Amino acid sequence: MQNQKLSKRDFLKLLGGLSLGFLPLVGCFNNRKPEGEEVAEKKNISGNTPPTKPETVSESDVIVLQRDEARYAQYNTSYNKRITLLPKYIAVCFTVAGVRHALQLAEREDLPVSVKSGGHSFEGFSSNDGGLVVNISQMKAVTWNDDGTVSVGPGLLLRELHSQVYARGKLVPAGSCGGVGIAGLTLGGGYGFFSRKYGLTCDSLVDATLVKADGQVVEAAAEKNLLWALRGGGNGNFGVVTSLKFKAHPLPQVFKTVTIKHTIPDGPAFGEMLEKWMILTPQLPPEAFGAFVQNGKTLTLLFTNYGSGDIRDITDRMAEGARSNTASSSAGKPFADALKRFYGRPDPLYFKNASCGYYQHFSDIASVATHIFNEMLAHPGLIFQVNTLGGAVNNPEFQGASCYPHRAYPFLSELQGYYDRPAQEADILEGFRNIQKLVRDRGVTAQYRNYPDVEFPDWQHAYYGSNYDRLRELKRQYDPGNRFRYPQSIGAGAPGTSA
Numbered sequence: 001m002q003n004q005k006l007s008k009r010d011f012l013k014l015l016g017g018l019s020l021g022f023l024p025l026v027g028c029f030n031n032r033k034p035e036g037e038e039v040a041e042k043k044n045i046s047g048n049t050p051p052t053k054p055e056t057v058s059e060s061d062v063i064v065l066q067r068d069e070a071r072y073a074q075y076n077t078s079y080n081k082r083i084t085l086l087p088k089y090i091a092v093c094f095t096v097a098g099v100r101h102a103l104q105l106a107e108r109e110d111l112p113v114s115v116k117s118g119g120h121s122f123e124g125f126s127s128n129d130g131g132l133v134v135n136i137s138q139m140k141a142v143t144w145n146d147d148g149t150v151s152v153g154p155g156l157l158l159r160e161l162h163s164q165v166y167a168r169g170k171l172v173p174a175g176s177c178g179g180v181g182i183a184g185l186t187l188g189g190g191y192g193f194f195s196r197k198y199g200l201t202c203d204s205l206v207d208a209t210l211v212k213a214d215g216q217v218v219e220a221a222a223e224k225n226l227l228w229a230l231r232g233g234g235n236g237n238f239g240v241v242t243s244l245k246f247k248a249h250p251l252p253q254v255f256k257t258v259t260i261k262h263t264i265p266d267g268p269a270f271g272e273m274l275e276k277w278m279i280l281t282p283q284l285p286p287e288a289f290g291a292f293v294q295n296g297k298t299l300t301l302l303f304t305n306y307g308s309g310d311i312r313d314i315t316d317r318m319a320e321g322a323r324s325n326t327a328s329s330s331a332g333k334p335f336a337d338a339l340k341r342f343y344g345r346p347d348p349l350y351f352k353n354a355s356c357g358y359y360q361h362f363s364d365i366a367s368v369a370t371h372i373f374n375e376m377l378a379h380p381g382l383i384f385q386v387n388t389l390g391g392a393v394n395n396p397e398f399q400g401a402s403c404y405p406h407r408a409y410p411f412l413s414e415l416q417g418y419y420d421r422p423a424q425e426a427d428i429l430e431g432f433r434n435i436q437k438l439v440r441d442r443g444v445t446a447q448y449r450n451y452p453d454v455e456f457p458d459w460q461h462a463y464y465g466s467n468y469d470r471l472r473e474l475k476r477q478y479d480p481g482n483r484f485r486y487p488q489s490i491g492a493g494a495p496g497t498s499a
């Protein structure tokens, strides 16, 4: 494909005209930049201001798709099939210059902008109806820096992180599902098997490049307040993150798992198992992780461990009365291969998932445990999961350096509802909301931003706690026109107002 260069003026004319589909789509995934573009970008980044001269862009920088165009549907997919939003424009961006052009179009037509990387937002916050989506899923470059850090493009998926970074003997602590985007995960916190040892994914983020609505490019490491905000509060709120730089940790040698399955006869038995699990798992070494997954009558307990600490005492006690107990080890195989079994289903699904509260102790939900279990039996497809946090997640150093507010909680729960056909949604939602009410009525209100629900009351404090007001101040500084917005974006109004 020929790289057709256009002046900024020509390009905007084309964007506004009838010929949006002119750009040849064959080979549009080519991430190579024309030579002149490199210079323009570098100048802009170091100068920290949008270029004064017209920038040239080509299909190597951005392709703008409208609803009637061939590739629109391909780029409009979300992992959650419940999301049916139809933006006016999808700007598939390959470079910072492309992102800036997309933002100029949004400014010109006064459109709200959403940012999409891996497309795994539960509630479709990376898309919108009638606005513009900056789709950066193709920006996947991985660069190793002299200081041992690694810079990655926001479109990198976790399975690509594993194959490209872990394969080099280095670890960026992240989640496990292969299709999740590193950008959305990090900007909302990011937890997984490695969090109890190294902290959340955002705690390893040392810098990020952000393109603001006005096209200005800023480096978060030079603006400590911005870095603080991007560590847990950066999802589509302040601008488009076009690069993330991470501290890389040593890759562990071996990854071991224990999977225990129980048949749970009734609510009291469910409560007993959960209580036992919540008493024992905080004693796990920092290299170990535990998940409690109740699906109908089947309880699956997953334990992972990449350290030398022995967790058998805990797993043996949790396996008492189990119907199966299976152990595995990655010894002799590449470390990244051991994570593949946790990649999850690659294709989009119908689901309603949400955070179901952070807990300190079993007592937080003891009185409603039986009711939660009964709702799961009454509404097949619901899964109630609790994951271990604690350890380094609660490192006071990380606390001050990030806006993620829920570090003191050792447990995070997630409610999941899966179904095959839209007609099944109403039943799932009924059970889902019943469980949410049970937990909320127990006074549990803290929620994980990366497991959002559009129905959470006072989501501002549920996600961000007392940090919300400071985030709002920063929103007013970085996106005063509220160009980046979605149902639960940080408000640009003055504190005390409802915007």
Ligand SMILES: Cc1cc2nc3c(=O)[nH]c(=O)nc-3n(C[C@H](O)[C@H](O)[C@H](O)COP(=O)(O)OP(=O)(O)OC[C@H]3O[C@@H](n4cnc5c(N)ncnc54)[C@H](O)[C@@H]3O)c2cc1C
Binding pocket: 079, 114, 115, 116, 117, 118, 119, 120, 121, 122, 125, 126, 136, 154, 174, 175, 176, 177, 179, 180, 181, 182, 183, 184, 185, 186, 187, 188, 189, 190, 191, 192, 234, 235, 236, 237, 239, 240, 241, 242, 344, 450, 451
């Ligand atoms: C199957 C599945 C498994 C999951 N497993 C885990 C897990 O193990 N651990 C965990 O912590 N979370 C997990 N999550 C939640 C996950 O962290 C969030 O859904 C995350 O926001 C997804 O990021 P994304 O880039 O894939 O999604 P997107 O839908 O592209 O984006 C999600 C949000 O981030 C914003 N965003 C994305 N990219 C950028 C960017 N470059 N600049 C600015 N804003 C941006 C979007 O605007 C949107 O608000 C899981 C989710 C799913 C569906």
